[in-house]
Amino acid sequence: MLPSEKTWGNITWTISVDGPMSNKAFTSNKELFETVFEKNPAFSCCVAPVQDGYQFIDFTYIIFKNCVVQFFNDNLNDAFGNVSTLYQDIAPEVFENTPIGVHYCTDVERGNLGKPLGEWP
Secondary structure (H helix, E strand, O other), X not given: OOOOEEEEOOEEEEOOOXXXXXXXOOOOHHHHHHHHOXXXXXXXXXXXXXXXXXXXXXXXXXXXXXXXXXXXXXXXXXXXXXXXXXXXXXXXXXXXOOOOOEEEEXXXXXXXXXXXXXXXX
């Protein structure tokens, strides 16, 4: 999922992944992302909608905590030079090779029954 190199501005990063999970075969995107984000404090959960025990849509939702991410980026549109965004907006930049059907999103605020208007899924 990660490219071997990533360039931001004038800095190029070389990315190397090594460890016991680097050659593991995963049975689903849900299992893969739960493993990737297992100890990441920004991660909330993964959801793959199922009905009657079968995944009826080939979607996996990677859900990040409901909080604003802010970092310095020499942004002239901000009084402090920061960029304010969500983890769901950063993830596609980092994971260039996201599998088809995987979507990044932000968790809802708790106390709202966990779903907008109590609707799907």
